Amino acid sequence: xxxxxxxxxxxxxxxxxxxxxxxxxxxxxxxxxxxxxxxxxxxxxxxxxxxxxxxxxxxxxxxxxxxxxxxxxxxxxxxxxxxxxxxxxxxxxxxxxxxxxxxxxxxxxxxxxxxxxxxxxxxxxxxxxxxxxxxxxxxxxxxxxxxxxxxxxxxxxxxxxxxxxxxxxxxxxxxxxxxxxxxxxxxxxxxxxxxxx
Numbered sequence: 047x048x049x050x051x052x053x054x055x056x057x058x059x060x061x062x063x064x065x066x067x068x069x070x071x072x073x074x075x076x077x078x079x080x081x082x083x084x085x086x087x088x089x090x091x092x093x094x095x096x097x098x099x100x101x102x103x104x105x106x107x108x109x110x111x112x113x114x115x116x117x118x119x120x121x122x123x124x125x126x127x128x129x130x131x132x133x134x135x136x137x138x139x140x141x142x143x144x145x146x147x148x149x150x151x152x153x154x155x156x157x158x159x160x161x162x163x164x165x166x167x168x169x170x171x172x173x174x175x176x177x178x179x180x181x182x183x184x185x186x187x188x189x190x191x192x193x194x195x196x197x198x199x200x201x202x203x204x205x206x207x208x209x210x211x212x213x214x215x216x217x218x219x220x221x222x223x224x225x226x227x228x229x230x231x232x233x234x235x236x237x238x239x240x241x242x243x
Contacts, residue, residue, distance in 0.1 A: 057136075057161070058161075059105055059161060060135060060138055060160055060161070060180060060181075060182075061106045061107070061108050061132050061135045061137075061139070062103075062107050062138075062139045063108050063110055063125060063129070063132075063139065063140050063141065064093075064097060064107050064141050064142075064143050065110050065140065065141065065143055066109055066110060066111045067110050067111050067112045067117075067118030067124045068083075068118065068124070068142075068143075068144075070082040072227055073085070073228070076226075076227035076228045076229065077228055082144050082226065083144060085225065085231055087146055087225075087231065087234065087235055088235065088238060092143070092146045092225050093144075093146075096144070096145055096146050096148065097109070099153065099220075100141070100153060103153035103154050104150075104154065105153055105154070105157055108128050108132045110125075110127050110131070120193065120195030120196075121142075121195050121196070121197040122193050122194045122195065122197055122198065123192065125138075125140055125189055125197065126189060126190045126192045126193065128140075129186055130190055135183065136183055137157075137160050137180060137182045137183050138186075138189065139153060139156055139157060139160070139178035139179070140177070140179050140180075140197070140198060141153070141177055144225045144226065145177055145220060145221065145225075146234065147219070147220030147237070147238055148218065148220040148223075152216050152218040152221050155169075156179075156180045156214060156216075159180065160180035160181075160182060164184065164210070165205055165208075165210030165211060165212055166180065166185065166210060167179070167180035167212045167214050168180075168212070168214065169213075169214050169218075170213050170214065170216065171217070171221050171222050174222055176218070176221035176222045177222075178221075179198065179202065181201065185205070188200070189201060219237065
């Protein structure tokens with residue numbers, strides 16, 4: 047059952063689920079000596095940059111990490127964990143921890159669109175789907191049932207089928223620029239340096 051009141055205009059901003067429980071196997075396989083989130087980028091870790099972007103956006107971060115009592119079994123499982131940790135949220139922005147160059151303004155734009163329109167908000171950058179993907183509180187039960195490594199694709203597809211998926215055009219290369227390999231990290235570092243010139 048979807049409560050209409052949960053899926054209309056809301057005043058409270060959503061929280062940002064920063065997913066930091068992945069194994070980073072592709073990164074290590076590319077020759078790295080550390081996990082991708084611990085990798086250094088311009089003086090701080092990749093994860094520290096991502097968390098700084100959330101802080102600069104003014105939104106609240108919920109960090110989903112492995113711990114002694116909980117281990118992620120894939121992105122879907124991590125999303126479910128994040129929603130369970132913040133059950134009173136008005137909605138959630140799902141942000142992988144390996145997007146260090148994401149612009150705080152992009153996070154705010156997705157949050158504001160989600161507050162205004164409800165449903166699911168999916169950013170699009172130059173014709174490609176990016177992050178973060180926003181989900182209103184109405185999808186909380188479905189998000190908590192996610193498992194495995196396919197993320198929230200089933201929820202996005204359900205929203206599309208119901209006409210509740212909203213594409214949001216962003217001009218932010220950082221919303222696409224993950225650091226899954228050493229080459230990808232190097233490309234982000236190079237582009238970041240150009241941005242700062």
